[in-house]
Amino acid sequence: MNQINHVAIVGATHGNEFTGAYLIKKFEQFPHLIQRSSFNIQTLLANPEAFKVGRRYIDKDLNRCFLNQDLQNSTLSSYEDIRAKAINQILGPKGNPQVDVILDLHTTTANMGLSIIIGNQHPFCLQLSAYLSAINPLVKVCLTTTNLDSSLLKSLCQYGFVIEVGPVAQGVLNADLFYKTEKLIYTILDYLEAYNQNSISSDNHTLTLYQSIGTIDYPRNNLGEIQAMIHPQLQFRDYEPLHPGEPIFLSFEGQDINYEGESTVYPIFINEAAYYEKGIAMCLTQKQEVNLNWE
Template identity: 40%
Template sequence: MANRAKKSQMERVSVPPLSSVAICGGTHGNELTGLYIVREMQKKKIEKVGSVSITTIVTNPRASEAGRRYIEMDLNRCFTDVLLSSPITESTPYELRRAQELNAQLGPKGSTDAVDLLIDLHNTTANMGLCLIFYTLDWITLHIYKYIQNKMSSVPVRVIQLEVPISDAYALDSVGKRGFAIEVGPQPNGVLRADIFNMVKEAVDLTLEWLQEFNSGHTFEGGTVEAYTLVKSVDYPRDSAGKITAAIHQDLQDNDFKLLRSGDPIFLTFAGETLKYEGEDLYPYFVNECAYYEKKIAFHLAMKKTYSFPSICAKKDGETA
């Protein structure tokens, strides 16, 4: 994508229309926004919007019913090529079985049979606003991001890029030909907030709106976007037994995407000592995310990059370029 993105913004690119979209919620069973959006769409029997067929899925029904993130293992870490091709035995965890079911239904991953666009809806306890998370910065998804960002003025809209080979991409959205997660917070686990629900619903509606315009022949002009690219993860300070010895410092708490400079406080030990950041200036996100305690992550750090993309329109029948 890096080389492709350098094409002139004046060049227009034609891409086949997108006819199938999957909207998924409940991949983590205690993140309620996506779960309730999917249930509402199913209740209203929303299966087609204009030229786009829509599949709505509660991805982890057992965890959703139990109100837990997962039952045996994190479903959103089960979609690598290795795990999707692993043999199923009596001891295979429920989530891995479910991942292979979803891959068969929405993929298979990397195939021409996969859905054109897969959107997975998540919540975070971190103060991140509305974020789209991509594995690959595709022109279609960049245009969708820019469209949402331009239309939603009430909340910060950002993009996070994970530079991981698609074969190693572990999240559900990697199963589609294109895909992204929508991550919105702050929202506590097991809680539904009206403002967060409405943010995500608006982002989903705007995505479907963009697809309708694109498929109907509208040309979207090229431009540039900023994306946060993961550099590294930072764990909490720990003692010799592996126990956490500090909390996120109050100056960092709730300041996701605020530039972190060397010397800025990041942790406050339980003994009252302030621990400061040492390193290059980077942007923190997923700060103090509840679900990442078990993953030994206090926050991620990213650099900000600017990407250019060309004008785009749907390829017409018989068109070769």
């Protein structure tokens, strides 16, 4: 792989996820904190209007606006569609981008700690992830396949990483998570610097990867209204095993609803506020150990 020349740190892709937004503001005020000698770095407040009003988005979810066909569709004119096209000009164009690495900063109401979400199993992504989780056991690594057909901002370049931190309510700053996220960013930047200088030590031979395999919606009535909540036994248990037959929802009338899958899974994004409208109560993953000894 070639040298890393351009890195972008993106915050406020969702306007009510304050950690990333205020980190961007901090980095803009103190740029030396993120400057490294071997690559250029830029920051971007992705959805300034949504951030201004403290909402996830103005018209539609910006982080679903990066499909190639939508970026090229001049009839799409919502605020976020226009903003996605502008970001595609700043960081992209998708498929031939100006940046080599994107760090897209998000928060979640789920208990996901410091999660890195990668979009492919390129050795570079896996090795960086293995390094981060080896030096900090709070770091978990998820894989949600993100190719050029993806609508996510991180799909603008091949090495797009989402940093997903929680639990924290929308529209709130949590100082502890703010500083953990900031420290994680510096660790990543230092890694990229060492990578460019060929001084990466490849001590990390395996990586625990949580691979996305699907989602589960809340039980709903025929009007689409939710009929049950995340079960208290599952709330805040992201990345823990969920076995067949274990309770997953609790109905408003107090009835347990059990997980009916056939194999043990590892739910993440459990009770994410923004996913109620998407019909997602949680995402299911499979836990796997990946061997990095490809040489």
